[in-house]
Amino acid sequence: MKKLIITFSIILIVATFLLLSLSNKSTTKQTAFPTPTIVLPNAQTLGRKINISGVSVNDFTKTSRPIEETTEFYVTEKSNYAIIYDSKDNSFLIGILSSPFETNRQTAEEGFLQTLGITKENACLLTVTESTPHFVNPNNAGIIYKLSFCQ
Numbered sequence: 001m002k003k004l005i006i007t008f009s010i011i012l013i014v015a016t017f018l019l020l021s022l023s024n025k026s027t028t029k030q031t032a033f034p035t036p037t038i039v040l041p042n043a044q045t046l047g048r049k050i051n052i053s054g055v056s057v058n059d060f061t062k063t064s065r066p067i068e069e070t071t072e073f074y075v076t077e078k079s080n081y082a083i084i085y086d087s088k089d090n091s092f093l094i095g096i097l098s099s100p101f102e103t104n105r106q107t108a109e110e111g112f113l114q115t116l117g118i119t120k121e122n123a124c125l126l127t128v129t130e131s132t133p134h135f136v137n138p139n140n141a142g143i144i145y146k147l148s149f150c151q
Contacts, residue, residue: 081108096132124150
């Protein structure tokens with residue numbers, strides 16, 4: 001009789017545990033953030049360098065910050081400019097976030113070359129656009145620029 005009560009108790013405890021764990025999985029939302037996986041469709045890892053559009057650049061993927069729900073990553077964020085990489089089409093956007101436009105554009109382009117560890121010639125082989133918001137540089141806003149040394 002004792003064995004029967006102990007066996008029944010163990011079965012009851014296991015069944016209760018299983019029911020609770022199954023009900024928690026279906027109703028509880030996961031709050032843990034997944035580790036971001038950086039997907040670079042046309043980039044091949046080459047040690048500390050990666051290949052983007054045929055150009056070997058420093059591997060910025062280790063330090064870049066993903067932009068939620070996009071294929072874009074912040075490569076560099078400074079007070080006067082930001083560099084964004086879009087892994088979907090292997091393009092870069094340099095946003096000029098301060099005035100005067102030309103001074104900060106030059107600073108941003110130098111930062112771009114330094115961050116990627118490339119020459120001006122190689123930078124011109126990449127898809128890079130530059131822009132600025134209207135509230136920062138109204139005379140230059142709404143225009144999509146190429147790198148100044150590629151024109």
